[in-house]
Amino acid sequence: MKPTRIRGRIWVLTGPDGQMYNDVDTDMIFHNRHLHITNLAEMGQHALGNLKGWEDFAQKCRPGDIILAGANFGAGSSRQQAVDCFRALGIAALIAESFGAIYKRNAINSGFPILTLPGLSQMAGEFKSGDELEVDFETGRLGLNGEREYQAEPFSRVQMDIYQAGDLFAYGKTLET
Amino acid sequence: MPGQTVIEKIIQAHSDEEAAPGRIVWMELDVRTARDFAGANVVQNYRTHYGNSPVADASKTFFTFDCVVPAKTIPYASNQHLCRLWAREQGIRVYDVDAGIGSHVAIEEGLAYPGCTFVGTDSHLNILGAIGAFGQGMGDQDIAFAFKTGKTWFEVPPTMQVVIKGELHPPCTARDLTLAVLRELGSSGALGKAVEFTGPAIEALDLAGRITLASQITEMGGIIGFVPPSKEVLAFCRERAGREVSGVYADPDAEYCQVVEVDISNLEPLVACPPSPANVRPVRELAGTRIDSVFLGSCTNGRFEDFVAVAEVVKGEHIAPWVTASVVPATRQVYARLLREGVLETLFEAGFIVSNPGCGGCASGQIGMTGQGEVQVSTSNRNFPGKQGAGETYLASPLTAAWAALRGEIVVPG
Numbered sequence: 034m035k036p037t038r039i040r041g042r043i044w045v046l047t048g049p050d051g052q053m054y055n056d057v058d059t060d061m062i063f064h065n066r067h068l069h070i071t072n073l074a075e076m077g078q079h080a081l082g083n084l085k086g087w088e089d090f091a092q093k094c095r096p097g098d099i100i101l102a103g104a105n106f107g108a109g110s111s112r113q114q115a116v117d118c119f120r121a122l123g124i125a126a127l128i129a130e131s132f133g134a135i136y137k138r139n140a141i142n143s144g145f146p147i148l149t150l151p152g153l154s155q156m157a158g159e160f161k162s163g164d165e166l167e168v169d170f171e172t173g174r175l176g177l178n179g180e181r182e183y184q185a186e187p188f189s190r191v192q193m194d195i196y197q198a199g200d201l202f203a204y205g206k207t208l209e210t
Numbered sequence: 211m212p213g214q215t216v217i218e219k220i221i222q223a224h225s226d227e228e229a230a231p232g233r234i235v236w237m238e239l240d241v242r243t244a245r246d247f248a249g250a251n252v253v254q255n256y257r258t259h260y261g262n263s264p265v266a267d268a269s270k271t272f273f274t275f276d277c278v279v280p281a282k283t284i285p286y287a288s289n290q291h292l293c294r295l296w297a298r299e300q301g302i303r304v305y306d307v308d309a310g311i312g313s314h315v316a317i318e319e320g321l322a323y324p325g326c327t328f329v330g331t332d333s334h335l336n337i338l339g340a341i342g343a344f345g346q347g348m349g350d351q352d353i354a355f356a357f358k359t360g361k362t363w364f365e366v367p368p369t370m371q372v373v374i375k376g377e378l379h380p381p382c383t384a385r386d387l388t389l390a391v392l393r394e395l396g397s398s399g400a401l402g403k404a405v406e407f408t409g410p411a412i413e414a415l416d417l418a419g420r421i422t423l424a425s426q427i428t429e430m431g432g433i434i435g436f437v438p439p440s441k442e443v444l445a446f447c448r449e450r451a452g453r454e455v456s457g458v459y460a461d462p463d464a465e466y467c468q469v470v471e472v473d474i475s476n477l478e479p480l481v482a483c484p485p486s487p488a489n490v491r492p493v494r495e496l497a498g499t500r501i502d503s504v505f506l507g508s509c510t511n512g513r514f515e516d517f518v519a520v521a522e523v524v525k526g527e528h529i530a531p532w533v534t535a536s537v538v539p540a541t542r543q544v545y546a547r548l549l550r551e552g553v554l555e556t557l558f559e560a561g562f563i564v565s566n567p568g569c570g571g572c573a574s575g576q577i578g579m580t581g582q583g584e585v586q587v588s589t590s591n592r593n594f595p596g597k598q599g600a601g602e603t604y605l606a607s608p609l610t611a612a613w614a615a616l617r618g619e620i621v622v623p624g
Contacts, residue, residue, distance in 0.1 A: 111349065134365075134402060141234070141363070142351060189234035190227060191363040201351065202259035205358045209263070 035197055037170045037188075039146075041099040041125045045160045049086060053157040057084060057102060058109035059136065063118050065110075076114050077121035096123025099166050103129065103154040107136025116140045126168050128175070128185060130154050141192050142201040146170060150185040170196070213461025215369035216436045217404040220344045220458055224327050231368040231467070239270075241321055242356040243330035245312050246275040247573060250289035251350035252331065253296045256357055266360035268301040272321065274312025274330070275305065277573035279566065310541030310567035311509050313337045313345065314421070318543050320450030324439045325458040329356055334509050334591065336434035339405075340417065340424035341447055342457050344434060367404045367433045368467035369460075374409030376475030381624035383519070384419030385511060385589065385607035387411060388426045389480035393490035394472045400432030403467065406460055407437050411474060417443055418513035425510040425591055429487040479623055481587075482605035485595050493610055496620045503586045504535035504615040505577070505598070506562075506608060507570040511589035512540030514547050516608040521553045523612035523623070524560035530618025536563040536577045538570035562615075571598045587614040 046054050061084040063076065070076055080094075081087040100119070106129040107115055116139045119127060126146040130153040140147045148168065160166075160177065167176035173187035188196065198204035214222065214229075222229040224238040244252040256265075265271050273293050281287035290307065297304045305315050313335050316322040324342040328335065331353055338345030348362065356362050372395075378387055405427055415423065420437040427435035439447070439457035447455050479493040506512075506520060517537060529535050537557050539545040545567050548554045554564055565577045572590050580586050580601030589611050593603035604620065613623040 137365075138349075138352075191234045191236055194236075201355050202255075205260065205355050208359050 037193075038167065039097075039099075039125050040165060040167045041097045042095070043099045043101055043160060043162060043164050043166045044090070044094065045157060045162050046084070046087065046100065046102045047157065053101075053103035053154040054084065055103040055130075055154060056105045056108050059107060059112050059115040060109060062107065062115040063112060068112060068114065070114065073117055073121050076118040080118035080122055091122060094122055094124065097125045099126045099128065099168065100124060101128050101153065101160055103157075104131045106130075106132050107140075108133040111135045111139070113139050113143070116143055116145050120145055128153070128168070141195060144196045144198070144200040144203075146196060148173060148185040148188075150175070150183060156183075212465055213463035215404065215460045215464040215466065216342065216406055216438075216458050217344060217369055217434065218366060218464075219460075220325055220327065221364065221366055223325065229366050231366050234363055234365045236361055237327060237364050238361050239329055239356055240326040241270050241272065241316070241328040242353065242360070243272045243274055243312060243316070243328070244293070244350075244353050245273070245277060245331050246279070246286065246290050246293070247277045248331035248350045248353070249273055249275075249293040252353045252357065253293055255351055255354035259354070260358050262299075263358075265300055265302065265357045270360065271300070271302045271357055273297055273302060273304040274309065274315055275307045276309070276311045276569050277576075279307035279568040279576060281307070307568075308542055308566070310539070310544070311512065311569055313509055314512065314540040314544075317341055317421075317447075318450060318541055320447065320452060323447045323451040323453075323455045324444065325456070329353065329362060334425055334428055336427055336432075337421060337425045337509055339427065339434045339436045340420035341443055342436055342439040346434065367402055369404045369406055369464070370400060370468040370470065371406050371408060371466045373469060373471045374407065374411045375471055375473040376411060376477070377414065378411050378474065378477070381479055381609055382474070382477045383607040383609055384415055384422040386477060386480050387419075387474055388423045389482060389490050389605075390474055390477055391423070391472050392426060392430060392482065392488050393480065394470060395430045397429065397486060397488040398431040399470075400427060400430040400435070403432055405430070405432050405435040406466075407435060412437060413440060416515065417446060418515040421513060422510055426487065429591065479607065479610050481610060481620070482593060484593055484602040484604065487592055487605055493606065493620060493622050496604070497622055499604075499620040500585065501533060501587050501614050501619055502584045502601070503580065504529070504533060504611050505538075505571050505586060505588040505590060506536065506611055507538030507540065508572055508590035509540065509569070510591040511608050512538060512544065512570070514544050516589065517548055517553055517557065519608045520612040521556040523609065524616060525556050527560060527616055529561040529615040533615055533618050534563070535561065535615045536565060538565045538577055539567045541567050587611045587620065
């Protein structure tokens with residue numbers, strides 16, 4: 034069984050004005066000039082490479098870190114690399130106010146933990162990059178620095194089934210009789 | 211428990227989880243398909259992950275080739291043949307390059323029926339909302355998984371209701387009604403939502419008109435648009451499916467996230483101008499615009515009734531000398547009826563090119579693309595830059611397109 038409760042250092046995706054970025058599209062996450070890359074290990078270095086102020090994210094982050102993002106994260110194209118680049122870096126979870134529909138589907142299918150926290154961008158001031166966040170996938174409970182609590186939407190059964198199996202295809206194999 | 215909308219009921223009947231809006235649930239699939247676009251990727255994904263193991267149920271799995279038919283390049287031909295060979299190994303039926311548009315074949319062959327769940331690689335598969343079925347286009351990985359397991363997951367969308375006030379009167383057609391809804395909702399008015407249509411004009415639509423309306427939900431950003439099946443539609447589906455079918459209807463106390471009224475009592479013929487299907491204006495305002503070509507067909511207006519409407523206008527006449535015009539019936543069955551009833555002859559004599567069934571101009575130009583500076587009137591579903599070629603495409607009803615072909619310019623029909 035994979036862990037359903039994790040703890041990690043957070044990165045809050047804010048812009049030059051200090052506000053959380055909304056509508057971060059897949060070109061900002063993984064620019065189309067890198068779309069020829071199919072090897073997962075090579076994708077990490079380009080993560081957020083086209084988002085102003087975050088071009089050096091791949092150098093700054095560590096495996097186990099958690100990203101907090103605003104509304105409609107992952108809008109735009111269907112490219113799987115926009116999810117895979119974070120998996121390549123070992124990012125443990127991505128929490129956003131909301132996700133683009135295709136991005137959400139891709140993330141769930143690849144077993145990458147994402148959670149929706151309604152109203153997150155309004156509360157952005159309460160989170161600082163470097164804070165420690167505890168995340169419970171089963172209950173959606175978030176604990177900030179062991180002090181404050183927030184309620185995100187918990188994993189659905191679908192999400193947990195696929196996450197535990199590894200990815201959508203691996204889950205398909207568990208159904209074989 | 212509050213009442214349920216159509217999509218909530220259909221998903222609920224195919225899931226053991228609560229199908230409430232916003233919830234992500236596993237859903238059993240009655241039918242899973244792939245077309246020639248993405249079909250080879252589905253096979254490749256399947257082989258990579260599941261080797262030579264059999265699909266969940268070959269009798270519920272189909273290929274429908276409709277995009278590049280017959281294949282005009284070797285890569286397309288090779289991709290189609292890869293699917294054919296794999297289908298033979300698996301015992302999967304292929305509706306091949308002669309069959310026509312997959313979503314229409316599904317309705318005609320009774321593969322789809324009211325209340326069923328149906329997925330494939332066609333982004334307009336939600337057209338099955340025309341018979342009250344849940345159709346949905348998905349990517350090649352999701353479809354490979356569906357082939358293997360017979361299920362998929364889906365986030366139950368909220369439902370909005372669109373109430374059509376008033377009735378349709380000639381020269382307005384189902385396409386003009388559809389354009390009126392597009393004008394009201396815009397390109398994102400139904401974003402992420404299921405739509406349910408209601409009103410006397412909706413009830414009066416024949417199957418062809420229902421298909422036209424349902425085919426444009428994608429252009430409003432919607433997941434699917436349901437037209438409650440009429441007695442005639444139920445009888446048709448019963449006969450085609452060879453089994454008892456019943457419609458799925460919303461509960462009277464179903465909860466809608468939004469109700470929108472569209473009044474068509476004073477409707478006039480409409481046209482969607484470049485560069486998007488939601489850029490709708492009255493035909494009247496475009497009258498006099500000189501045109502170069504006309505396309506009739508696609509999953510939006512490729513039915514028998516659509517071509518009959520055109521034939522009635524052009525019978526005994528000839529299209530303008532500077533215009534080229536093409537006809538692509540949606541399916542082999544539509545083609546056969548047009549042939550037997552003399553409609554193709556009328557269109558041919560009037561100067562139309564008649565092509566074999568398929569997706570027509572939408573998928574890499576089965577019947578040619580527009581060139582730089584070319585102005586086209588088309589009954590297809592999208593006019594984004596580049597979609598039908600390098601020219602400018604105006605989307606309109608078969609009637610408006612027929613008159614444009616005759617006069618060589620956009621004119622108000624009738």
